[in-house]
Amino acid sequence: MKTILIIGIGAGDPDYITMQAIKALNRVDVVFLMDKGPAKQKLRALREELCRRHIKDRSYRFVEAPSPPRDIGAADYRASVDDLNREKQAVFEAMIAEEMKDGETAGILVWGDPMLYDSTIRNIEAIASKGGHGIDWEVIPGITAVQALAARHKIPLNRIAEPVALTTGRRLADGFPTGIDSVAVLLDGEDTYRRFADQDVDIWWGAYLGTPDEILIKGKVADVSDEIRRSRHAAREANGWMMDTYVMRRRRG
Amino acid sequence: MKTILIIGIGAGDPDYITMQAIKALNRVDVVFLMDKGPAKQKLRALREELCRRHIKDRSYRFVEAPSPPRDIGAADYRASVDDLNREKQAVFEAMIAEEMKDGETAGILVWGDPMLYDSTIRNIEAIASKGGHGIDWEVIPGITAVQALAARHKIPLNRIAEPVALTTGRRLADGFPTGIDSVAVLLDGEDTYRRFADQDVDIWWGAYLGTPDEILIKGKVADVSDEIRRSRHAAREANGWMMDTYVMRRRRG
Numbered sequence A, B: 001m002k003t004i005l006i007i008g009i010g011a012g013d014p015d016y017i018t019m020q021a022i023k024a025l026n027r028v029d030v031v032f033l034m035d036k037g038p039a040k041q042k043l044r045a046l047r048e049e050l051c052r053r054h055i056k057d058r059s060y061r062f063v064e065a066p067s068p069p070r071d072i073g074a075a076d077y078r079a080s081v082d083d084l085n086r087e088k089q090a091v092f093e094a095m096i097a098e099e100m101k102d103g104e105t106a107g108i109l110v111w112g113d114p115m116l117y118d119s120t121i122r123n124i125e126a127i128a129s130k131g132g133h134g135i136d137w138e139v140i141p142g143i144t145a146v147q148a149l150a151a152r153h154k155i156p157l158n159r160i161a162e163p164v165a166l167t168t169g170r171r172l173a174d175g176f177p178t179g180i181d182s183v184a185v186l187l188d189g190e191d192t193y194r195r196f197a198d199q200d201v202d203i204w205w206g207a208y209l210g211t212p213d214e215i216l217i218k219g220k221v222a223d224v225s226d227e228i229r230r231s232r233h234a235a236r237e238a239n240g241w242m243m244d245t246y247v248m249r250r251r252r253g
Helices: A019-025 A040-054 A077-099 A120-130 A145-153 A192-196 A221-239 B019-025 B040-054 B077-099 B120-130 B145-153 B192-196 B221-239
Strands: A002-008 A030-033 A061-064 A105-110 A135-140 A164-168 A182-186 A201-207 A215-220 A244-250 B002-008 B030-033 B061-064 B105-110 B135-140 B164-168 B182-186 B201-207 B215-220 B244-250
Touching (some): A030 A040, A077 A105, A105 A120, A120 A135, A192 A201, A192 A221, B030 B077, B105 B120, B120 B135, B145 B182, B192 B201, B201 B221
Parallel strands (some): A002 A105, A030 A061, B030 B061
Antiparallel strands (some): A182 A244, A201 A215, A201 A244, B201 B215
């Protein structure tokens, strides 16, 4: 039997890590790394730092796999994500077969919380449910970027007794979901919030949340959307990468 | 100047606490307690245990205030919550004035994450923005019951690239939000999931998540709704209180 721990490490601040995640790190023999893109070095460095800081009296090793790139030019976004996940599953499967001894435990350290806009749970479940590997697996939740954003802006996510939608930039392009006045938006590379500048909508935006590079901007979308766009693009230029999220809320009629 | 730290302590498992929350606890001179209802003793005991376990080389004191009851028979739910919050603000204001010396730091330990279906942020902001007290305040995020649920069932909250609504039992009674196939439901005292037993909907339900009393049930709503209802009511009877949450997802047509 081999054990896989999918460990949410929180979004940004290393202190977002939970005691449960620290205990999980201390069960790990091997840490699988699969970072990619322009933030790869930063993401890897954070994972190494968390292990160095929190794993006590235990030896562990890192195994790095190349993360297959998603075909970002693909016409069908869903299909391109499915293809990517099949490739990732093949990579994980090879790592489990070749880099773990029977009885060992591997950790996969996921930025934020593995439950939200992350495919690690789906990929490991697909491998485990095929059988053949004898895999036991657990999930440890982590602080998401949405929670970091709300905490840093000191706002509730929902209005009293009202719903909130967690959604993507791609889906937000179609407008707020019907009947929902509060949205938290992840994975928006297209400055989709700008579409709401003609409406009575407030925005709370943040980038590099919980890190020394953090930027926070809030206000009516009409008033701050240009400032957010300038900050986003200047920071992406300066840092080589951008990780941002926002909450938008319709004002009361 | 007085400092208020609104600290999310996670939902259930004491190990859901983050390093950031532990550091915040270690800045606290006084912990404000405001529990109520049948789970009051358990909630208070958990807060005391977290302080005992994590606050090092520092003296601190507990100050308990009676939490005003919400008028649960009120015809207008929103108005009854507003009334309750005004009363809570008065209680917090009195505690800040009478129980804190200038320069001291108070902690309010919130179950789950203060950003989600909790009024502490609104109440402290209302007091701070009135001025007069010289209050500085911060928010520390915590693991919500929704995250605990997803982790224990080992499921993603969203389908790939699709939105999720966080909502209440009360709002869910009107059906899934238009265009959204995944919902996470909190504050449902009425077994609202049962309304979906005639639809192609799956449910992942959990109670007392992350505690020794944890119960997890999943399946098609039609198949498991009676079992969930029986478990909920039997456990509430046995324990004197119930804290549960669930995710529901429409199957693909």
